[in-house]
Amino acid sequence: MTVEIVKPGLATTIQDAGRPGYYNVGIPLSGALDQYSFRCANLLVGNDENAAVIECTLLAPELLFNVAAIVAVTGADATPRVNGTTAPRNESFAVQAGDKVTFDFMRLGARAYVAVAGGIDVPVILGSRSTYGLGAFGGFQGRKLAVGDKLPIGKPSAAAKAGRQLPAELAMPLPKETELRVVPGLYFHRITEASADNFFADTWAVAPEADRIGYRYKQGRPLQWRDRKQPFGAGSDPSNIVDAGYPYGSIQVPGGVEPIILHRDAVSGGGYAMIGTIISADMDKIAQMQPNYKARFVRVDMDAALAARAEYKARLDRVRKALA
Amino acid sequence: MAAATARYSFGADEHVFVEFSEDMSLESFFKGMAITDALAKRKVPGVTEICPANASYLVRFDPDVIHPNEMMKLLQQLERDVGNAELEVATRIIEVPVYYDDPWTHETLMRFRERHQDPKATDLEYSARVNGYASVDAFIDAHAGSPWFVSMVGFVAGLPFLFQMVERAKQIETPKYLRPRTDTPKLTIGHGGCFGAIYSVRGAGGYQMYGITPAPIFDPAQKLPYFREFMCFFKPGDIVKYRKIDRAEYDRMNAQVEAGTYDLRIRPVSFSLKKFLADPAAYNRKLEETLYDR
Incomplete structure (x- = not known):
């Protein structure tokens, strides 16, 4: 009852809904970076929507199924193939024991999710099966998947069947240019008004340093900090603060040069001023950005953030109804 | 009724961030501890993370369960x-044993010399000089001479930030590396700004490196006795006293760690900020008496 890794891909890990509750000791949430696509994948194969799946980044793995299974692939646009024959995206399909599943390159998006009916049955640690790489625990032996790893599969539910389809209008959008909505705050008052205006006016490109910990953006104008005598303990650079907790989605700008948005494997705190936070409804969009994809940061208030969150949840409810 | 004096800010729709002061102080830290403890005890539905830090704290919550404005009001009330x-x-x-000036951090600091303020000196030599100590030995004696407060745990799993328990004028202060290293040995004793740190895992880092401890502080397998409760050893509010050890003692302790028999010296203690601030040196002597059962 296993799936074997024939080729590991670029950064392939086991993830689920995540591991809340331990950020106070530096253990981050982890979990699928694009939670929407992750949940869609599970619902397509009749799993509990929080079951563990395979998260594939930019270059997907090659998988050998040692048992017959129902599979679904969501998220990034990488065509799956079963023994070389095209299989559908956003639709469950059957594989037989001995079948090899490969993927074409990712045309759009950065993360594909492979759900197997029954879920990937790695041990639950602190309430989650998600991989936390820096801490070297969770997922499969606390690390990215490697050649020869055999992933145990759980027992499929009675709802597992091939041919269940996600309506096209409910698939994750995969634009090359996107708007990320930001609630300014935290240490926003530390940058000049002109810098704040530039930050929201400029178009930013994803830098090569973009992973589960954080996404770095480049090509916008550097930020100017307001003059002050640095407080005791803060460090000498004007972008430094006395080390503080970092919210998920918070935007820090070390040296004022390249903004970094922390994602679900975030470092939990540090000494760089954060100028605002990406709204919860837009975090999945970041997960689907390849290096050089463009973003504009859009200033919104709390009401807009909550309205976007309600919309996100309503959309997920439509998925649940459509796939029930 | 006292007014809320801290600075409150939303981290979008899921976080409230509360800053007591821009500078580091034990008063700010203690206020954060008291409020986050009170919040934890209330078990407020929807609150998923409560993270005290040096002079601030962070709360994460589910805005579908508790509205952000209600969340912020509750925290202001707690203040x-x-x-x-x-x-x-x-x-x-x-007690945390430290092998100062050890070969592993030495090898690492030599490897990243071009990223340092003073490529011709070691981190210990540089830190001793900028803090006005006549020798590395005198600097190490100061570093190991007073206790340190764990004022935050984080960055990565189980990493403690430590604040030296002496008057501000006596506190060790050093810049971080000009550019961060890509490597730091696991269990390095480091220092940056006014904060000490013990690197819980191997990885990137920008703090000056002074030595290494044989005592693991993060272990997902929870092998040693002091990991019985949890895989991260340190908690905010812990007090640490370093003790200088030599190579022979380091090797002996390391063998015990390998064998799973190593344990730390830990004693319960109550800490009063008021009494400490009144006479830090005398208070620290009392803390040491408790640690060594004198």
Whole structure:
């Protein structure tokens, strides 16, 4: 009852809904970076929507199924193939024991999710099966998947069947240019008004340093900090603060040069001023950005953030109804 | 009723961030501890993370369960409730053995010399000089001479930030590396700004490196006795006393760690901020007496 890794891909890990509750000791949430696509994948194969799946980044793995299974692939646009024959995206399909599943390159998006009916049955640690790489625990032996790893599969539910389809209008959008909505705050008052205006006016490109910990953006104008005598303990650079907790989605700008948005494997705190936070409804969009994809940061208030969150949840409810 | 004096800010729709002061101080830290403890005890539905830090704290919540405005109001109320209450905590004091000027951090600091302010000196030599110590030995004696407060745990799993328990004028202060290293040995004793740190895992880092401890502080397998409760050893509010050890003692302790028999010296202690601030040196001597059962 296993799936074997024939080729590991670029950064392939086991993830689920995540591991809340331990950020106070530096253990981050982890979990699928694009939670929407992750949940869609599970619902397509009749799993509990929080079951563990395979998260594939930019270059997907090659998988050998040692048992017959129902599979679904969501998220990034990488065509799956079963023994070389095209299989559908956003639709469950059957594989037989001995079948090899490969993927074409990712045309759009950065993360594909492979759900197997029954879920990937790695041990639950602190309430989650998600991989936390820096801490070297969770997922499969606390690390990215490697050649020869055999992933145990759980027992499929009675709802597992091939041919269940996600309506096209409910698939994750995969634009090359996107708007990320930001609630300014935290240490926003530390940058000049002109810098704040530039930050929201400029178009930013994803830098090569973009992973589960954080996404770095480049090509916008550097930020100017307001003059002050640095407080005791803060460090000498004007972008430094006395080390503080970092919210998920918070935007820090070390040296004022390249903004970094922390994602679900975030470092939990540090000494760089954060100028605002990406709204919860837009975090999945970041997960689907390849290096050089463009973003504009859009200033919104709390009401807009909550309205976007309600919309996100309503959309997920439509998925649940459509796939029930 | 005292007014809420801290600075409150939303981290979008899921976080409230509260800053007591821009600079580091034990008063700010204690206020954060008192409020986050009170919040944890209330078990507020929807609150998923409560993270005290040096002079601030962070709360994450589900805005579908508790509206952000309600969340912020509740935290402001807690600040008023805690007010100027006697800031006293029941905590523990822990002896952490340190092999200063060890070969592993030395090898690493030599490898990244071009990223340092003073490529011709070691991190210990540089830190001793900028803090006005006549020798590396005198600097090490100061580093190991007073206890340190764990004022935050994080960055990565189980990493403690430590604040030296002496008057501000006597506190060790050093810049971080000009550019961060891509490597730091696991269990390095480091220092940056006014904070000490013990690197819980191997990885990137920008703090000056002074030595290494044989005692693991993060272990997902929870092998040693002091990991019985949890895989991260340190908690905010812990008090640490370093003890200088030599190579022979380091090797002996390391063998015990390998064998799974190593344990730390830990004693329960209550800490009063008021009494400490009145006479830090005398208070620290008392803490040491508790640690060594004198």
